[in-house]
Each structure stands twice: as C-alpha cells, then as structure tokens.
Amino acid sequence: MRVTEFARRRDQLMAQLGKGAAVFRSAPLAVMHNDVEYNFRQDSDFFYLTGFDETDAVAVLAPHHDEHRFVLFVQPKDPDKETWTGYRVGVDAAKEQFGADVVYSIDELDEKLPQYLTKADRIFYRLGRDRAFNDKMLQLWQRFMAMYPRRGVGPTAIADPAPLLHAMRQIKSDHELEQMRIAAKIAAEAHNRAMAFAKPGRYEYEVQAEIEHTFRLNGASGPAYPSIVASGPNACILHYTENTRKMHDHDLLLIDAGCAYGYYNSDITRTFPINGKFTPEQKALYEIVLEAQLKAIAQVQPGNPYSQIHDAAVEVIVDGLMDLGLLKGSKEEIIKEQHYKPFYMHRTGHWLGLDVHDVGVYQHDETPHTLEPGQITTVEPGIYIKPDFKPAEGQPNVPEQWIGIGIRIEDDVLVTSNGYENLTEAVPKAIADLER
Numbered sequence: 001m002r003v004t005e006f007a008r009r010r011d012q013l014m015a016q017l018g019k020g021a022a023v024f025r026s027a028p029l030a031v032m033h034n035d036v037e038y039n040f041r042q043d044s045d046f047f048y049l050t051g052f053d054e055t056d057a058v059a060v061l062a063p064h065h066d067e068h069r070f071v072l073f074v075q076p077k078d079p080d081k082e083t084w085t086g087y088r089v090g091v092d093a094a095k096e097q098f099g100a101d102v103v104y105s106i107d108e109l110d111e112k113l114p115q116y117l118t119k120a121d122r123i124f125y126r127l128g129r130d131r132a133f134n135d136k137m138l139q140l141w142q143r144f145m146a147m148y149p150r151r152g153v154g155p156t157a158i159a160d161p162a163p164l165l166h167a168m169r170q171i172k173s174d175h176e177l178e179q180m181r182i183a184a185k186i187a188a189e190a191h192n193r194a195m196a197f198a199k200p201g202r203y204e205y206e207v208q209a210e211i212e213h214t215f216r217l218n219g220a221s222g223p224a225y226p227s228i229v230a231s232g233p234n235a236c237i238l239h240y241t242e243n244t245r246k247m248h249d250h251d252l253l254l255i256d257a258g259c260a261y262g263y264y265n266s267d268i269t270r271t272f273p274i275n276g277k278f279t280p281e282q283k284a285l286y287e288i289v290l291e292a293q294l295k296a297i298a299q300v301q302p303g304n305p306y307s308q309i310h311d312a313a314v315e316v317i318v319d320g321l322m323d324l325g326l327l328k329g330s331k332e333e334i335i336k337e338q339h340y341k342p343f344y345m346h347r348t349g350h351w352l353g354l355d356v357h358d359v360g361v362y363q364h365d366e367t368p369h370t371l372e373p374g375q376i377t378t379v380e381p382g383i384y385i386k387p388d389f390k391p392a393e394g395q396p397n398v399p400e401q402w403i404g405i406g407i408r409i410e411d412d413v414l415v416t417s418n419g420y421e422n423l424t425e426a427v428p429k430a431i432a433d434l435e436r
Helices: 003-014 044-050 079-085 090-098 106-117 131-151 162-170 174-197 204-217 232-236 280-297 307-323 331-336
Strands: 021-025 031-033 058-061 070-074 102-105 228-231 252-257 259-261 268-273 376-379 382-385 405-408 411-416 419-422
Touching: 003 044, 003 058, 003 090, 003 162, 021 044, 021 106, 044 058, 044 162, 058 106, 070 090, 070 106, 090 102, 102 106, 106 131, 174 204, 174 252, 174 259, 174 268, 174 411, 204 228, 204 252, 228 232, 232 252, 232 382, 232 405, 252 405, 268 280, 268 405, 280 307, 280 376, 280 382, 280 405, 280 411, 307 331, 307 376
Parallel strands: 070 102
Antiparallel strands: 021 058, 058 070, 228 252, 252 268, 376 411, 382 405, 411 419
C-alpha cells in the first residue's frame, strides 16, 4: 500500500485529537506451546495507521509537536538475532519506508516518549494485551499528574482512541475495497472447489485441506479464522472447528470459511447436500434461510438502521417455521418473546474488514447505527435444530425428521451510495445450482 494512504489516515485521526497525543503499541508475539510462537499478526489499529508489520514497536501521533507529528520506535538492526527470527526494517529504513518524521530504537522509548506527551492535555491510549506496556503508560501518566501542580501543563487524562479510530476504519477506502474484493474472490473460488470435491465417504478435514490449499495457492496469507467444515449434526455447532467427521449420504455440509489477503478478510458460509440432493426437510428449511438472507441483504441500503437487516431475517424465519408447524402462536408474540431463538440464536451479521468481527458500533444508546457507504457487513441468517433441541416454553416439540439439520448462508455485502454490492455472490446458493 502506498505511504500516502497511511499518512491520510494519520492526518484524519490527528485532526480529531484536539490537544491530545496518541500512543499505539504493536501486537505482542503469541506462544503456541513452550518456545514455539504463532505466526505474527500485527495489531489491526497499529497496521491501519502505520503499515508497519513487526512486533515490539510503538507509534506516537503528536499533532502539536513542533517537529515530529508521527514518531516510530522500532527494533534496531541486529544481524545475530535476525539470523534466527528474520530480517528487521531497522531505524534508518523505517523512516524512509513508513513516512515517520523521526524513528528511534525501541530501546530509547523511556527516554524519548515523554517529550511527545508533555504538552498534550490527554494521552489517547487503549489498554491492550501487553500488560507490561499498559503499566508503563499508566506509570508515565501518573508522573505527569504528579508534576502538573508545578507546571500547569501536561496530560490529566487517558482516553481510549477507539471511538475515533474505529469510526474511521468502518468506512473503507478504495484501496481497502480492492483488497477485500480480492479476499472475497479467493474465498469464493475455495468454496466452489469444496463443493465440487465434497462427497459421501470423505472426511471434513479433507474438504478443509482443499479450501485452505486454494487460499494459499491464490496469494492469501491463510484462513481469516479457523475454517468450519461441519457435516450432518455438526452444522448445529456455530463455531465447530474439529473437522474430523466422516461425511455420509444425505448429510448437509455447512462450510464457513474465509481468507486473509493483505490483512483484509472475507467470510463466506454455504450449506449444501453432499450427495447432490436435499431431503424434503432439508429443502424446506433451506428455502426459509435463503429467503431470509435475500430479504436481509435487500435492507443493506445507505440510511437504513443496521438492526433492520436482522429484523428482516427474523420475520422470514418465524413465518417459515410457523408454516412448517415448528413454531405456533402469534407471530408478534414469538418475535417479542424471542421464542425463535432455539432455532436461530445469533445475530444476522457483523462488520468486516481488517478484523473478521471488525470494529464499529451497532447502535448508539437505544438508536441503531445507520448504514453508510463504504461499510461492509456480513449477512448470515441460519436455522439449527441440534440433536438435544429444546423448544422455547409453550412451543411444540420438534418431530424427529427435523433433528440434526443445521443451515447457514453468509455473504459479504458492501453498502454503496445507492444500495449494496454483494462481494461474494460468485458462490452459488440457489437450490437449482446446488442440486445435481
């Protein structure tokens, strides 16, 4: 990505800091077991503002500093350590490559950081996973507070930058949309490959391997989240990831899988019969979920309340389950009392971007958030009738032929200036396209 994209973001955030200064910490290394580490993944806020992809770094935005508005602290070059853990950008190259006004070694942080905060009226810092760094920032703030009576200047508060920064992250730039379209295209290809590959007698993990092979083969860095390949009753487990079951004739296969490309994510779910033919019960429930998804997607319009997406899906699901005799009573009462929740227990979508469950609010106090062009949300209604299904109080028991069916359909949908764009429509979901 061009340096100017990150500079624009920093300028936009600094314009909102008032007389404050902001400090951002890179992601820590995470240990898988003993001394083996997970692949490093940068903190999304840190990456969004800097593009810098190493650990043990700090970024400072000091809009009122006389010389240095954007400051980076990074690991210095160290040939011995780089032999073991990989090349570092280093102090000198970081200034040129990432557009900082000045770059210091991370070893100089304690000495240099205070000068960029001393005239700010508050420190914008989000308490994160690095507890030692949290303590460092709190202790620094306490020192400023102790000096305030003598100096009459300095930060008297710590504020979370997330409300400002995350509102920015919700609206995707042209570059971000390009990255997300690529992520969506790669994931769509992987789902289509999985549909062609899956058949009775194969194991869920074999399908997972085909999906994730397709991700990497097309330039994705890997899965955006642990791939869900859930056959038969496993589809009733929302975040099933064991992927060990042997698939059988008449099973449905629910695949929830997306990839990460250039730090941006896709998130797609499809459910289909692995033998090419829905049973009558599977088909009846699938038709309800598909209609619910289409009606929900139609609500992705600028100016609409975000909650309208979920409400539209619930209406269709309740109507459909009532028609099948699986819910009874007043539709309004069923929705008000949420008697549908044993069948449909989650919301219909979430924001998508640098994080799979991306940042951004869904409502403001009691008022739903209003959709804006440039936002991307998933739309993913479902129906799940797990083996130990228990209906809501006063609702009928579910006949045996419905038990063990789980269905979800999910697409990534961009809010445009005059409607929406389905980024993942290349994966078929009509019954005529899924049966063979």
